[in-house]
Amino acid sequence: MNDTVSFLRKIKGAFLRGLVWLSAIFICLMLAGMIFFILKRGLPHISVGFLTRKPSLLNNTVGILPNLLNTLYIIVITLVIVMPLGVGAAIYLQEYAKNQKAVHLIELATETLSGIPSIIYGLVGMLIFVQFCSLGTSLIAGALTLVIMTLPTVIRTTQESLKTVPDSYREGSLGLGSGKWHMIRTVVLPSATDGIVTGCILAVGRIVGESAALLFTAGMANEMLSFKDAVSPGGAGSTLTVSMYMYAKERGDFNTAFAIAAILLILTLVINSAAKFTAALLQKGNKK
Amino acid sequence: MHALLGICGFIAIAFVILITVFLAVSGVPAIKEIGMTDFLFGMKWASTAAEPSYGIFPFILTSVFGTSGAIILGVPLGILCAVFMTKIADKRIGAIVSGAVSLMAGIPSVVYGLVGMIVIVPAVRSVFGLPDGANLFSAILVLAVMILPSVISMSETALRAVPKEYEEGSLALGATGTETIFKVSLPAARSGILAAVVLGVGRAVGEAMAVMMVSGNVPNMPGIFRSVRFLTTAVASEMSYSSGLQRQALFSVALVLFVFIMLINIILNIVIKKEKGS
Numbered sequence: 227m228n229d230t231v232s233f234l235r236k237i238k239g240a241f242l243r244g245l246v247w248l249s250a251i252f253i254c255l256m257l258a259g260m261i262f263f264i265l266k267r268g269l270p271h272i273s274v275g276f277l278t279r280k281p282s283l284l285n286n287t288v289g290i291l292p293n294l295l296n297t298l299y300i301i302v303i304t305l306v307i308v309m310p311l312g313v314g315a316a317i318y319l320q321e322y323a324k325n326q327k328a329v330h331l332i333e334l335a336t337e338t339l340s341g342i343p344s345i346i347y348g349l350v351g352m353l354i355f356v357q358f359c360s361l362g363t364s365l366i367a368g369a370l371t372l373v374i375m376t377l378p379t380v381i382r383t384t385q386e387s388l389k390t391v392p393d394s395y396r397e398g399s400l401g402l403g404s405g406k407w408h409m410i411r412t413v414v415l416p417s418a419t420d421g422i423v424t425g426c427i428l429a430v431g432r433i434v435g436e437s438a439a440l441l442f443t444a445g446m447a448n449e450m451l452s453f454k455d456a457v458s459p460g461g462a463g464s465t466l467t468v469s470m471y472m473y474a475k476e477r478g479d480f481n482t483a484f485a486i487a488a489i490l491l492i493l494t495l496v497i498n499s500a501a502k503f504t505a506a507l508l509q510k511g512n513k514k
Numbered sequence: 515m516h517a518l519l520g521i522c523g524f525i526a527i528a529f530v531i532l533i534t535v536f537l538a539v540s541g542v543p544a545i546k547e548i549g550m551t552d553f554l555f556g557m558k559w560a561s562t563a564a565e566p567s568y569g570i571f572p573f574i575l576t577s578v579f580g581t582s583g584a585i586i587l588g589v590p591l592g593i594l595c596a597v598f599m600t601k602i603a604d605k606r607i608g609a610i611v612s613g614a615v616s617l618m619a620g621i622p623s624v625v626y627g628l629v630g631m632i633v634i635v636p637a638v639r640s641v642f643g644l645p646d647g648a649n650l651f652s653a654i655l656v657l658a659v660m661i662l663p664s665v666i667s668m669s670e671t672a673l674r675a676v677p678k679e680y681e682e683g684s685l686a687l688g689a690t691g692t693e694t695i696f697k698v699s700l701p702a703a704r705s706g707i708l709a710a711v712v713l714g715v716g717r718a719v720g721e722a723m724a725v726m727m728v729s730g731n732v733p734n735m736p737g738i739f740r741s742v743r744f745l746t747t748a749v750a751s752e753m754s755y756s757s758g759l760q761r762q763a764l765f766s767v768a769l770v771l772f773v774f775i776m777l778i779n780i781i782l783n784i785v786i787k788k789e790k791g792s
Contacts, residue, residue: 353765
């Protein structure tokens with residue numbers, strides 16, 4: 227049958243096929259090279275001291291403990307605020323809202339939010355939280371900025387998983403005489419946990435990787451903060467990404483920058499696998 | 515409970531309005547003071563000079579050129595990779611590539627910036643024999659890589675949505691597998707792929723940190739081997755030490771960037787709607 231395909235067509239096909247293979251191989255090799263390069267440059271500079279000290283010019287030590295803690299604080303504060311908001315919004319959209327126009331408008335707004343670049347969030351966060359709400363350059367201002375940024379992700383993933391909860395669950399619960407909110411709380415939400423967890427993990431991923439939005443809201447300091455400092459106005463501090471940027475761009479300390487980059491890369495890997503795992507659970511739930 | 519959840523629902527709309535209002539209120543005064551045309555089409559940005567001049571045309575052009583360059587390099591590569599994942603690779607290899615792509619999407623932009631600074635900038639300098647490798651070309655290379663994940667995953671979705679009958683029909687009529695992919699599947703998925711391109715444009719226009727680390731950050735008119743400043747990096751680089759009209763002008767730059775992004779969003783929405791309609 228192959229004889230009917232002319233030589234020229236075969237050559238052309240082989241060429242295009244080669245191009246497709248080449249591009250996929252190129253992308254994978256580039257990523258692998260990048261990972262290898264970062265780990266090779268970064269891992270040798272990671273030590274217990276590096277992870278458990280703060281940087282000190284007096285003792286001539288480098289350490290990223292403050293930045294690790296700041297990242298953790300920002301993650302916790304952001305999630306505590308964004309999860310109820312996002313899940314609540316998703317429940318409203320999926321279970322309560324009857325006005326199709328309102329639903330459409332809200333979905334348009336979340337899409338708009340997810341398209342806004344992080345540098346704009348940084349600027350607006352600075353205007354609203356740092357100056358207008360006079361929180362000062364602080365972790366709490368940074369976290370509030372990130373709340374706006376991660377809200378679309380949480381809403382979308384929660385909504386997706388709410389959609390997969392079969393209507394028969396809802397009808398059964400209502401038929402047994404439960405109220406609407408009771409039905410959502412005891413039947414719908416528990417069946418949608420995996421989607422909510424996925425949204426949570428994706429939000430963490432965005433927070434860990436964010437830098438432009440935090441530069442002018444959470445600040446660039448490397449001081450140790452307690453959690454109480456972190457939630458009070460004026461407690462400024464840099465997360466891992468921001469401090470990495472400062473080490474690389476402002477101080478030219480590439481060893482520390484690569485060490486932080488290696489840590490960020492490992493965190494990304496962990497977060498990605500976790501998200502994939504819960505997404506797989508979600509998929510399984512869909513098939514049931 | 516209904517009311518409380520309703521508030522949660524409408525908060526996204528409130529945020530959009532809040533962002534728009536704050537940007538407009540802080541961005542408009544400087545534009546008024548400098549003059550719309552002088553601001554948008556002024557050729558010279560010298561915010562700290564004795565006689566400051568605030569023309570952002572170099573930034574606008576740089577953002578346009580940088581984004582176009584990234585699209586020209588990144589989009590074909592991304593589409594071909596999506597073709598590989600959906601039509602050519604078997605399931606296991608496809609899963610590996612798709613894992614790689616989602617990892618790429620998760621890597622923080624400062625990490626791309628760092629690698630660009632240490633690898634691409636020196637490489638560009640030595641390959642082209644330049645005094646400094648931090649220029650528009652390096653920025654385009656970094657941006658092209660950074661838009662790949664969005665372009666690939668969006669094209670992947672579009673390619674997967676092509677009805678099997680189209681491809682089967684083409685094969686039955688005697689086209690080879692490769693011909694079917696390039697003459698049937700890709701054209702059938704074109705509106706989804708267009709959406710992928712627009713999404714890539716949005717990503718490239720909005721990227722700040724990585725670009726800041728590799729583009730040299732000098733407010734020149736763009737040239738491929740010149741140090742340049744994008745709209746995003748113009749905002750980021752002077753914000754920490756700015757004051758007075760200079761600071762207000764930075765807000766205006768952000769406002770211009772915001773308008774660009776909104777236009778791109780609108781186009782994206784139209785494209786997606788069209789795709790859903792067809």
